[in-house]
Amino acid sequence: MSTMIATRDAYGEVLAELGAENADVVVLDADLSGSTKTAVFARKFPERFFNMGIAEANMIGTAAGLAAAGKIPFASTFAIFAVGRAWEQMRQSVAYPKANVKIVATHSGVTVGEDGGSHQSVEDIAITRAVPNMTVIVPADGEETKQAIRAAAAYKGPVYVRLGRNKVPTIFGNDYRFTIGKGVQLREGTDLTFVATGLMTAQALAAAEELAKGGISARVVHLATIKPLDEEIIVAAARETGAIVTAEEHSIVGGLGGAVAECLGERFPAPLVRVGIKDRFGTSGKAEELLEYFGLMPEDLVVAAREVLARK
Amino acid sequence: MNDTVQALTEKARRLRVDIVKTLHRSRSGHTGGSLSAIDMITALYFHKMRHRPEEPSWPDRDRFVLCKGHAAPAQYVALAEAGYFPKEDLMTLRRLGSHLQGHPDSKVTPGVEVCTGSLGQGLSMANGMAMALKLDGRASRVYALLGDGELQEGQVWEAAMAAPHYRLDNLCALVDCNGLQIDGEVAKVMNVAPVADKFRAFGWHVLEIDGHDMAAVLQALDRAETLTGAPTVVVARTVKGKGVAFFENKASYHGVTPSDEELPRALECLGCFEDCEKIVD
Ligand SMILES: Cc1ncc(C[n+]2csc(CCOP(=O)(O)OP(=O)(O)O)c2C)c(N)n1
Ligand SMILES: [Mg+2]
Numbered sequence: 270m271s272t273m274i275a276t277r278d279a280y281g282e283v284l285a286e287l288g289a290e291n292a293d294v295v296v297l298d299a300d301l302s303g304s305t306k307t308a309v310f311a312r313k314f315p316e317r318f319f320n321m322g323i324a325e326a327n328m329i330g331t332a333a334g335l336a337a338a339g340k341i342p343f344a345s346t347f348a349i350f351a352v353g354r355a356w357e358q359m360r361q362s363v364a365y366p367k368a369n370v371k372i373v374a375t376h377s378g379v380t381v382g383e384d385g386g387s388h389q390s391v392e393d394i395a396i397t398r399a400v401p402n403m404t405v406i407v408p409a410d411g412e413e414t415k416q417a418i419r420a421a422a423a424y425k426g427p428v429y430v431r432l433g434r435n436k437v438p439t440i441f442g443n444d445y446r447f448t449i450g451k452g453v454q455l456r457e458g459t460d461l462t463f464v465a466t467g468l469m470t471a472q473a474l475a476a477a478e479e480l481a482k483g484g485i486s487a488r489v490v491h492l493a494t495i496k497p498l499d500e501e502i503i504v505a506a507a508r509e510t511g512a513i514v515t516a517e518e519h520s521i522v523g524g525l526g527g528a529v530a531e532c533l534g535e536r537f538p539a540p541l542v543r544v545g546i547k548d549r550f551g552t553s554g555k556a557e558e559l560l561e562y563f564g565l566m567p568e569d570l571v572v573a574a575r576e577v578l579a580r581k
Numbered sequence: 582m583n584d585t586v587q588a589l590t591e592k593a594r595r596l597r598v599d600i601v602k603t604l605h606r607s608r609s610g611h612t613g614g615s616l617s618a619i620d621m622i623t624a625l626y627f628h629k630m631r632h633r634p635e636e637p638s639w640p641d642r643d644r645f646v647l648c649k650g651h652a653a654p655a656q657y658v659a660l661a662e663a664g665y666f667p668k669e670d671l672m673t674l675r676r677l678g679s680h681l682q683g684h685p686d687s688k689v690t691p692g693v694e695v696c697t698g699s700l701g702q703g704l705s706m707a708n709g710m711a712m713a714l715k716l717d718g719r720a721s722r723v724y725a726l727l728g729d730g731e732l733q734e735g736q737v738w739e740a741a742m743a744a745p746h747y748r749l750d751n752l753c754a755l756v757d758c759n760g761l762q763i764d765g766e767v768a769k770v771m772n773v774a775p776v777a778d779k780f781r782a783f784g785w786h787v788l789e790i791d792g793h794d795m796a797a798v799l800q801a802l803d804r805a806e807t808l809t810g811a812p813t814v815v816v817a818r819t820v821k822g823k824g825v826a827f828f829e830n831k832a833s834y835h836g837v838t839p840s841d842e843e844l845p846r847a848l849e850c851l852g853c854f855e856d857c858e859k860i861v862d
Pocket of ligand 1: 649700727835
């Protein structure tokens with residue numbers, strides 16, 4: 270049995286480590302430090318932690334200023350507010366000058382749960398990905414989160430990291446090496462490929478297991494970096510397996526599915542089914558119920574696989 | 582007047598009981614800020630506002646915008662009590678398929694005017710309603726309830742600038758100044774004081790009251806109606822978690838619901854000695 274850890278908990282841990290290693294790391298939050306886990310850093314390095322209050326736009330702008338003066342700011346709040354309320358600050362003050370700001374958002378997607386549609390960000394990958402100079406990372410588990418945060422700190426430039434609220438199964442051991450811009454193949458397969466990101470990678474692995482019982486061989490590719498997109502691993506998958514199913518806890522419009530469709534459309538047209546939230550807002554409910562409600566379970570991926578195979 | 586005050590105070594007490602029971606059942610939601618706001622919400626729904634529960638979109642109704650949308654349970658218990666939907670529905674709060682979403686959703690809840698939950702956006706929408714009502718020559722008024730932490734959002738001050746500019750004297754904002762937000766005291770997280778002076782400087786009529794003193798709440802709402810040429814803001818000193826002693830003034834009860842063990846004690850604080858065995862399942 271794999272262990273379960275929320276990516277936001279891994280974030281809190283690694284942020285405190287980074288704080289000890291690099292005095293230039295500063296952290297900003299917008300009245301959600303207990304939830305985003307930046308409070309772990311705040312307790313250790315109070316003088317380098319800035320609670321900006323419920324003022325996300327000002328937080329992102331301030332982070333840009335800190336970066337312009339040589340700091341490595343990590344700014345955190347829920348995904349809906351980080352990307353929603355402060356989108357233009359991210360665009361003008363962070364991405365346009367290529368400021369060294371790390372926007373690490375937690376509580377993304379529908380697994381926010383009971384708070385409902387107002388709090389469930391299902392379009393943040395699309396709207397960060399559309400901005401030039403942005404790097405967009407959606408880790409699948411705690412180990413990858415820690416490595417991605419370290420990679421973001423080492424990289425010079427704007428990064429958006431999308432994390433979740435709930436515990437997710439650990440997929441990666443500490444022998445894993447995360448690299449910005451590189452996908453990883455987690456399972457060999459010849460009939461089709463699941464291209465998944467975030468918590469949907471675990472669902473894709475379960476779906477591939479299920480399909481194997483029926484004699485269908487599904488490859489699983491995990492794409493933590495949505496931008497820059499690892500086009501080679503996608504094109505190779507399309508060439509070698511002939512069909513692609515994307516899987517994300519995000520709208521099928523403009524996110525991973527959108528990015529993969531753009532890549533395949535131009536470079537290697539192949540049958541594609543996008544599994545994700547079908548251009549709808551979220552709703553209140555328990556996280557597990559919502560994964561079912563929005564069709565994000567391994568069963569749904571199995572159905573999508575059969576659909577894409579029929580089009581091969 | 583005295584009878585009215587007494588009746589409304591009693592209604593607010595019963596609505597506090599409904600809030601506690603509803604949040605105990607949902608096991609998710611915002612307790613502290615619902616309890617600090619309920620006296621003002623009671624005064625609005627059961628005394629001040631002209632509205633028709635049987636005709637939620639009656640064009641001449643007064644409007645209420647819960648800018649601090651996380652206090653939805655406080656609005657929902659008032660809407661149920663007023664007859665917008667059956668009280669039993671409260672037990673579905675935050676469940677999959679419920680018309681009572683975690684934050685107010687005008688698409689699914691009768692009596693809810695706009696969607697709120699993302700702090701800082703409500704006052705702008707209230708302004709828009711007030712502008713439309715003036716254009717249409719209607720006498721309806723707009724009430725907007727904000728949190729004190731919510732005042733940290735820049736958009737609140739954009740709206741605060743626009744409302745006097747357009748002389749929206751049909752608008753009355755109320756600020757639930759309970760002194761707390763999620764990460765702690767408002768004064769320590771990001772100071773917003775002096776609230777009354779800020780609004781005064783922006784051109785508002787300002788009334789300062791104890792937001793749990795029903796007579797003072799009613800008086801302020803009456804007075805607001807007579808003040809012309811600019812909007813009025815009621816700056817209300819409140820206690821987060823008001824009514825349940827062990828929730829009071831604790832930031833930790835912002836987004837935490839009463840546990841099975843806390844439920845009977847919480848209800849006792851509210852003078853309700855029901856058999857909780859039946860409620861706890
Ligand atoms: C734009 C935005 N940022 C953050 C949040 C998360 N949040 C919900 S309630 C809250 C604190 C609100 O404090 P306050 O306005 O004082 O409300 P009250 O004390 O009355 O509950 C925060 C930060 C949010 N809902 N919206
Ligand atoms: Mg408050």
